[in-house]
Amino acid sequence: MGYTDPTSSRDLLGNRALLFIFVCAFAVVTLVQQILYGRNYLRSRLQFSWQNGEEMANWTSSSLNFTDGGALRNGGDTGTRYFDFYEGPLEFNSSKCLELRKGITDVKVLSMVKQTELFERWKNLQMCKWEMNITQANIFKATLLRCCNAPAFLFTTQKNTPLGTKLKYEVDTSGIFHVNQETFRMFPQEMPYSRSQFKKCAVVGNGGILKNSRCGREIDSADFVFRCNLPPISEKYIADVGVKTDIVTVNPSIITERFHKLEKWRKPFFNVLQTYENASVLLPAFYNTRNTDVSIRVRYALDDFESQQSVYFFHPQYLINLSRYWLNQGVRAKRISTGLILVTAALELCEEVHLFGFWAFPMNPSGIYITHHYYDNVKPRPGFHAMPSEIFNFLHMHSKGILRVHTDACNCC
Amino acid sequence: RKLLKECCDPGQLFAMTKENSPVGKNLWYDGEFLYSFTIDNETFSLFPKATPFQLPLKKCSVVGNGGILKKSNCGRQIDQADFVMRCNLPPLTSEYSKDVGSKTQLVTANPSIIKKRFQNLLWSRKAFVDSVKVYNQSYIYMPAFSMKAGTEPSLRVYYTLADVGARQTVIFANPNFLRDIGKFWKSKGIHGKRLSTGLFLVSAALGMCEEVTIYGFWPFSMDLHGNFISHHYYDNVLPDSGFHAMPEEFLQLWFLHKSGVLRMQLEHCEDSIFHPAS
Incomplete structure (x- = not known):
């Protein structure tokens, strides 16, 4: 016993030391993570809480070098001064607006500035009229043509996916879908839309920012309206989101969860689709193997009820190219969101693209908390989409005059 | 013998109803061992x-699908009954109506048919909906709880027809009834793995109708006069x-x-x- 005691105590010490090392290692890893990713987020939160008080005062803050807190306070002063001679939207090309836009485009990475700062700059930009910058837009569209080419490859068609094609899935790299007669028959002969076919398009996201926006009429006035993921457009939302729908996407997971994969009742699903009248239904059928059967069943379900609505499937190669393109632009996520896909496609199919309901932050630009969707507040799985990063890209494109992001209430009625 | 039928009480137990099958009741599949289904x-x-029938029924015709019906000219006589029962979604197109009639009040459908002919109703359902239109306003009687694999397709038949607002109504066979009938006939010396739908229907009809006439039950390859006949009146596909x-x-x-x-x-x-005997 006497001999074993010191050894055992040393052993114990060894264990303790090991434990200590583990704890230290964990702490270091966490700290590094915080420093790398969380710093700006944490800071912006703190910033937000103390700055809340003067939120109202500096809503027109025009300070452009938001590099530290001092400049912000400075901004408060200029804001009140600015308020005096503010008389309505400034011209797009006025020097003030150029400056404001530069404020947004100067932010190269989302984590470069605090979220509140970005909000401020965005809010300030709202007093400028938006105009399309044809050259910028054309440059961008030319890039898209080279990478993705929506007018030819957005959907699987009989032309781009002949009978017998071995279609590669987007994420299930080992999975291959053999295009058989049955499926081939469902494809449209050619892409139903051509390059810049529509003058003005609206892409409607489902963000809570749409709530009480009264943008319904403006959305409905577009020539072509895209909607994501079977959103409700019932009576009580019409004023905010409109009713016109030309393409609505459906996530197969919704069909699986809400409609039992269409293996049981089909009428409820059909009733929902009917609210969009003649809208085409767009599905990522070849995203992974699980999606295919469910998506194809949508066509059958519509056939059951003799519906004339078209059903289209995203071409997996288009989505792969698109993801790659946006990855280069800094959108790092497991998957790009349907919204981003639709916006990118719309940029090729339309001359002018307007975005509604795209705002993936917990508060609106004025700092007021909003719900996640305009119809509910169900948060998504974390880490699947990189929404803020996508929105950030849209803000950039807005500033460049490629598309227009609407985050304010519309002046209607 | 009619009294013997009362062992199984077809009037009450023929189909699954809210009365005889409350929520939470455990049903043992009658065609399989060890499996049960709890009604949710x-x-x-x-x-x-x-x-759902007005019991007792008066004159019933039970129509089997035997080849003996071919060129029998029985259509009119079958249709004269108050209640016509048929087996396994038989074809009733105009070319057969002279022999088998066109009236139907109850038609059975085997889940295996749903599987074979309509891909379990997982894909397009239109073909199925169209194919049952010939049965007009009738009940489709499905042994949903006989085999485990048959439950889903049978329920799907219900969903399908309800979805499109078809005039046919699906009712589900009560496995207890089927089991009792099976036992009853086993004691009479029938040793097949399973009773045919025809015999189930005849048994049910005997319990529910005052007069029963059966047609097309003739399992031999020759008719009474020694002429060869096909297996079914519509085809000659032999069963397993x-x-x-x-x-x-x-x-x-x-x-x-x-x-x-x-x-x-x-x-x-x-x-x-036409003098029906009772």
């Missing part, structure tokens, strides 16, 4: 309140051997015919001499 709220909501004990079943029905419990029509029908 969703399934329960599909059952009718009570057996050893599943049903058709000749034994026929023998039992023949006894019933002899003792006057039911009438079996084997010859060609002539309208003028």
Whole structure:
């Protein structure tokens, strides 16, 4: 016993030391993570809480070098001064607006500035009229043509996916879908839309920012309206989101969860689709193997009820190219969101693209908390989409005059 | 014998109803061992309140699909009954209506048919909906709880028809009833793996109708005059051997015919001499 005691105590010490090392290692890893990713987020939160008080005062803050807190306070002063001679939207090309836009485009990475700062700059930009910058837009569209080419490859068609094609899935790299007669028959002969076919398009996201926006009429006035993921457009939302729908996407997971994969009742699903009248239904059928059967069943379900609505499937190669393109632009996520896909496609199919309901932050630009969707507040799985990063890209494109992001209430009625 | 039928109480137990199958009741599949199905709220909501027929029924025709019906001219006579039962979604197109009639109040459908002919209703359902249109306003009787694999397709038949607002109503066979009938006939010496739908229907009809005439039950390859006949009146696809004990079943029905419990029509029908025996 006497001999074993010191050894055992040393052993114990060894264990303790090991434990200590583990704890230290964990702490270091966490700290590094915080420093790398969380710093700006944490800071912006703190910033937000103390700055809340003067939120109202500096809503027109025009300070452009938001590099530290001092400049912000400075901004408060200029804001009140600015308020005096503010008389309505400034011209797009006025020097003030150029400056404001530069404020947004100067932010190269989302984590470069605090979220509140970005909000401020965005809010300030709202007093400028938006105009399309044809050259910028054309440059961008030319890039898209080279990478993705929506007018030819957005959907699987009989032309781009002949009978017998071995279609590669987007994420299930080992999975291959053999295009058989049955499926081939469902494809449209050619892409139903051509390059810049529509003058003005609206892409409607489902963000809570749409709530009480009264943008319904403006959305409905577009020539072509895209909607994501079977959103409700019932009576009580019409004023905010409109009713016109030309393409609505459906996530197969919704069909699986809400409609039992269409293996049981089909009428409820059909009733929902009917609210969009003649809208085409767009599905990522070849995203992974699980999606295919469910998506194809949508066509059958519509056939059951003799519906004339078209059903289209995203071409997996288009989505792969698109993801790659946006990855280069800094959108790092497991998957790009349907919204981003639709916006990118719309940029090729339309001359002018307007975005509604795209705002993936917990508060609106004025700092007021909003719900996640305009119809509910169900948060998504974390880490699947990189929404803020996508929105950030849209803000950039807005500033460049490629598309227009609407985050304010519309002046209607 | 009619009294013996009361062992199984077809009037009450023929189909699954809200009365005889409350939520939470455990049902043992009658065609399989060891498996049971617990009635949940969703399934329960599909059952009718009570057996949906006006009992007792008066004159019933039970129509088998035997090749003997071909060129029998029995159509008119079959249609004269108040209640016509048919087996396994038989074709009723105009070319057959002279022989088999066109009226239907109850038609059985086997889940295996749903699987084979309509891909389990997982894809397009239109073909199925169109194919049952010939049965007009009738009940489709499905043994949903006989085999485990049959439950889903059977329920799907219900969903399909309800979705499109079809005039047919789906009712589900009660496995307890099927088991009792099976036991009953086993004691009478029928040793097939499983009773044929025809015999189930005849048994049910005997319990629910005052007069039963059966047509197209003739499991042999020759008719009474020695002419070869096809297996079914619409095709000549032979079934898997050893599943049903058709000749034994026929023998039992023949006894019933002899003792006057039911009438079996084997010859060609002539309208003028239609005197149903009871």
